[in-house]
Every structure is written in C-alpha cells, then in structure tokens.
Amino acid sequence: MSSYVxxxxxxxxxxxxxNPLELTKLLDQQPVDLIFLDIQMPKMNGLDFLKMVQxxxxxxxxxxYPTYAIEGFQLNVLDYLLKPITFDRFFKSVTKAKDYYxxxxxxxxxxxxxxxxxxxxxxxxxxxxxxxxQILYIEGMQNYxxxxxxKGKYVTLLYLKNLEESLDARSFIRVHxxxxxxxxxxxxxxxxxxxxxxxxxxxxxxxxxxVIQRVVAGNLWDKIKFS
Numbered sequence: 551m552s553s554y555v556x557x558x559x560x561x562x563x564x565x566x567x568x569n570p571l572e573l574t575k576l577l578d579q580q581p582v583d584l585i586f587l588d589i590q591m592p593k594m595n596g597l598d599f600l601k602m603v604q605x606x607x608x609x610x611x612x613x614x615y616p617t618y619a620i621e622g623f624q625l626n627v628l629d630y631l632l633k634p635i636t637f638d639r640f641f642k643s644v645t646k647a648k649d650y651y652x653x654x655x656x657x658x659x660x661x662x663x664x665x666x667x668x669x670x671x672x673x674x675x676x677x678x679x680x681x682x683x684q685i686l687y688i689e690g691m692q693n694y695x696x697x698x699x700x701k702g703k704y705v706t707l708l709y710l711k712n713l714e715e716s717l718d719a720r721s722f723i724r725v726h727x728x729x730x731x732x733x734x735x736x737x738x739x740x741x742x743x744x745x746x747x748x749x750x751x752x753x754x755x756x757x758x759x760x761v762i763q764r765v766v767a768g769n770l771w772d773k774i775k776f777s
Contacts, residue, residue, distance in 0.1 A: 554640045570599035582607045584647050589613040600625050608647050626692050671706040678704050686746050687731040725753040725761050
C-alpha cells in the first residue's frame with residue numbers, strides 16, 4: 551500500500567501505523583485527509599476503532615474479509631478494497647477520494663473578509679448566512695458539521711478542519727477533536743466541559759492546557775492585593 555501511495559502524485563504518505571493506538575496518536579499530532587484502514591489489527595478491530603473515533607477523516611477499508619462490507623459502509627467508509635489489492639483498483643478508489651475531497655472543499659466557506667463578518671453555507675437547497683459573532687460553537691460529525699448560533703443550529707456537508715481554516719484564531723478555539731467554540735461566548739470552564747448558555751461542550755485533555763492558557767490565564771484574578 552505504501553508503494554502504491556508513493557506512485558500517485560496527489561497522495562502524500564504521512565504515516566504507517568501498526569495498530570489503532572498508534573493511529574490515534576498520529577491523528578492527534580497532524581491533519582490527515584484519508585486513512586487506509588485494515589480490519590484485523592493488533593489490540594483493536596479496525597471497525598471498532600472507527601466506531602470509537604469522533605470526526606474521522608475519509609476512510610478506505612483494506613481487508614481480506616468481504617463479510618465486513620455492509621458494516622463498513624454503515625460507518626460511512628468511502629470504499630472497501632479486498633486483498634490482494636491491484637494498483638488499478640487502488641487508483642480508482644483514491645480517485646474517488648480525491649473527487650469527494652474537492653467536493654467538500656467547494657462546499658466550505660472561503661476565508662471571509664473580517665470586515666464582512668459573515669459567510670454562507672449550504673443547508674439542503676438553501677444558502678444560510680452565518681455571522682461570525684453569532685456562532686456559539688461548532689460540532690463535527692464525520693463528514694458534517696453543526697453550527698450552533700444565537701439564531702439556531704445549521705447542519706452542512708463539511709469537514710470541521712476545513713471550516714477551522716476559515717475561522718479567526720483570535721476568536722475561536724478548538725477544545726476537542728470534534729468541537730470548536732467561540733472564545734467570547736464561553737461563560738465558564740468546569741472540569742472537562744465548556745459552558746456556553748445552556749450548552750455543555752466536552753473539552754478533551756489534549757486541548758485543556760491550550761484552552762486554559764488562551765482563555766483563562768491572562769484574565770484570571772485569583773489574588774487581590776491591598777495597599
């Protein structure tokens with residue numbers, strides 16, 4: 551598989567993992583657009599891993615077992631390659647992934663002019679205008695995101711990381727693999743949660759220190775000195 555990847559000019563190999571635990575660490579360390587995921591692996595079944603991970607990249611299953619195909623597609627995998635995998639079949643699969651990736655990119659908002667203060671997303675047959683200053687938080691769900699705003703919530707076909715590239719890093723912060731929140735809208739931080747109005751957004755340990763440093767540290771009054 552690694553040699554196949556190196557032969558395709560629009561693919562770049564970012565890592566090879568022996569088991570899902572290594573893959574989890576890799577996904578936390580760098581952005582990945584596409585995973586070739588085997589099913590029979592040490593420590594954890596590939597499909598069990600896919601059920602556990604939140605907001606996964608595109609996934610192409612590679613396996614010698616055709617009986618898992620239905621379950622794989624129920625988990626929204628992009629394709630299912632049976633071993634032994636020929637280069638021709640591999641290339642058809644990655645071309646499908648490339649086309650889907652560009653479709654998602656075209657659906658994502660362009661980097662907005664900060665002076666405009668808004669962008670549009672497609673919700674079904676309708677284009678919705680989203681104001682940056684009305685966003686409470688954003689949740690990623692596989693190939694979709696849900697934007698929670700002061701007006702309501704909006705679901706669109708888009709990867710969370712693609713939207714993150716269009717957000718002002720001074721106003722928004724990632725608090726979890728599947729959540730981005732508006733810094734101004736944060737009302738409290740309690741244990742492993744961010745509180746915004748009536749919403750409780752999970753904050754993972756991987757992002758906790760970054761959140762505390764950016765949101766709390768410079769504005770914390772923990773000692774009052776009297777002269």
